[in-house]
Amino acid sequence: MGSGNKYWRAQHLKGEMIIVSMVSLVRVKQDDEQGIFEAVRRSLEIIGGIDDIVNPGDLVLINPNLVAVPAGRLSGAITRWEVCKAIADLVKEKGGRPVIAESSAAGVDTEKVIEAGEYAQLRERGYEVVDLKPTPPAKIPVPEGHKVFSELGSWELVQKADVIISVPVMKTHDQTEVTLSMKNLKGLIDDAQKKAFHKNGLLEGVVDLMTALKPSLTVFDATVCQEGMGPIFGTPVPMGLILASKDLVAADAVGGRIMGYEPKDVMITVRAAFRGIGEMDLEKIEVRGDATISEVERRFKRSSETIMEGVPPFELMMDEGACTGCRNTVISAIMDLKDQSLEGNLEGKYVIAGPLNENLLPPGAEKENTILVGICTKHLENRGTYVQGCPPNNIFVVRAVVGEGQKIERRYATEEGADDQAKEALLKGKRRGKNEGSCCH
Numbered sequence: 001m002g003s004g005n006k007y008w009r010a011q012h013l014k015g016e017m018i019i020v021s022m023v024s025l026v027r028v029k030q031d032d033e034q035g036i037f038e039a040v041r042r043s044l045e046i047i048g049g050i051d052d053i054v055n056p057g058d059l060v061l062i063n064p065n066l067v068a069v070p071a072g073r074l075s076g077a078i079t080r081w082e083v084c085k086a087i088a089d090l091v092k093e094k095g096g097r098p099v100i101a102e103s104s105a106a107g108v109d110t111e112k113v114i115e116a117g118e119y120a121q122l123r124e125r126g127y128e129v130v131d132l133k134p135t136p137p138a139k140i141p142v143p144e145g146h147k148v149f150s151e152l153g154s155w156e157l158v159q160k161a162d163v164i165i166s167v168p169v170m171k172t173h174d175q176t177e178v179t180l181s182m183k184n185l186k187g188l189i190d191d192a193q194k195k196a197f198h199k200n201g202l203l204e205g206v207v208d209l210m211t212a213l214k215p216s217l218t219v220f221d222a223t224v225c226q227e228g229m230g231p232i233f234g235t236p237v238p239m240g241l242i243l244a245s246k247d248l249v250a251a252d253a254v255g256g257r258i259m260g261y262e263p264k265d266v267m268i269t270v271r272a273a274f275r276g277i278g279e280m281d282l283e284k285i286e287v288r289g290d291a292t293i294s295e296v297e298r299r300f301k302r303s304s305e306t307i308m309e310g311v312p313p314f315e316l317m318m319d320e321g322a323c324t325g326c327r328n329t330v331i332s333a334i335m336d337l338k339d340q341s342l343e344g345n346l347e348g349k350y351v352i353a354g355p356l357n358e359n360l361l362p363p364g365a366e367k368e369n370t371i372l373v374g375i376c377t378k379h380l381e382n383r384g385t386y387v388q389g390c391p392p393n394n395i396f397v398v399r400a401v402v403g404e405g406q407k408i409e410r411r412y413a414t415e416e417g418a419d420d421q422a423k424e425a426l427l428k429g430k431r432r433g434k435n436e437g438s439c440c441h
């Protein structure tokens, strides 16, 4: 696995400020294969090159975001191949063996996404592009200090990698506000493990994943980003940028800030910094390259701001303690309902998320019409249909809203058996109200 996190030793002084980490910010001057190669090369030179990361003979795993088949390869939903190819070429220059490897969202055929993203042409040109799903499996232990998982379902190729490079596309996300370098690593775990993340604790689970894989580097494809209903259905935002850092927490803090999020508003960033695996304080991160953050920042439309036209009246109660995970899960579940013309089921319902005091339950909220979202509502489980998870998967919320009678689908993954799992999870929650794993507080 990755040798990672050499930046931790790279503290130095700049004026009176302690600069812990560095992030490069480079403009793509020419939006084609050569122009992107030049931008990637410069982004890596600025952060000191990759001599300290890649040794001759190293297996270097380059992990793009190929979550699901996008509306178009340049819709900002998936990492474009030009960025991965540029990294692969630079790894080859150092004598490493680059392998571009990914597993798409649970239930999604990665090969279809590889095809949609036009990565197949890289194979024809001799690059290794691997769909991890059919490759030999392996369990990867999570070091001491883990919060959710002690081991992760993954693949031998990931286990054997000497270096791991996360190559996200910069976009909003319906459950985690943004998906950047750390969350992108979910592409290196198997489908069962991905589902377990959503049931047992996505936010701390991603930080566990970081500590297990120890990625050495991230390069952001911020050429065309995505805002609104990410990770798939948002609107493309051309930015013409490449970012790189050896500190993934710092890169995510900077990337998020460019999109208009303070680091403290992105829970994966906060929890990773809290566990000491990188720096999120922008005062301690040096941004070098063609522009400052303020010169390129643009407020991205949040997933939660997507307009809910045509949804019938219902009560949505988000306690102020409800974090973005549950907020976006609920919004995304409503979008799922709309996509399947099931939004009528919301009428008259009470949907509650966060650690709401029982005394504040509205008078009309009865067991039959109340949906309790996430383990923060576990104390109310006898007052409605309880949906376990932290945050729960969207489909569990959708199932709780529509009840047992109707067939439902996940929106962006034709996940075999997903509806059955949702039913089973709800039944389990009703029967026992436990086995949820740890809370992300």
Ligand code: SF4
Residues within 6 Å of the ligand: 321, 322, 323, 324, 325, 326, 353, 354, 355, 373, 374, 375, 376, 377, 389, 390, 391, 392, 439, 440, 441
């Ligand atoms: S269950 Fe609670 S802590 Fe977990 S994501 Fe939801 S609101 Fe946040």
